[in-house]
Amino acid sequence: MGGLIGLAEAVDYLGNKSRPTESRALGLALLDPVIFLAVVGGVFLPADVLIITPLQAEGIVVGVAFLSGLASAWLAFAEPLAPGSAEVR
DSSP, rough: HHHHHHHHHHHHHHHSSSSOOOOOHHHHHHHHHHHHHHHHHTTTTOOTTSOOHHHHHHHHHHHHHHHHHHHHHHHHHHHOTTTTTOOOO
C-alpha cells in the first residue's frame, strides 16, 4: 500500500509546475516513480525468482528510495554558487 501511495505522489509531483528544473534534481525526481514501482512489484515476486528473498529485495529498494530522498533534500538545501564566483575554503 505504501508503494502505491508513493508512486501516486511521485507522479503527481512530476506533473506539478513547481518541480525542479536542474538536471540532477530532475533526474532524482524521475527516478522516484521507478523506485516506488519496484516497491509495488516486489510484492508480486514469487519466493524462488531471485537469489534473495522478496523481503530482502524490498529492503534494498526501500534503501534506494531513502538514499534518493536524502540526495534530493541535499540538493534542495545546498546553496548554489553565484555565477562567476569561486568557492572559498
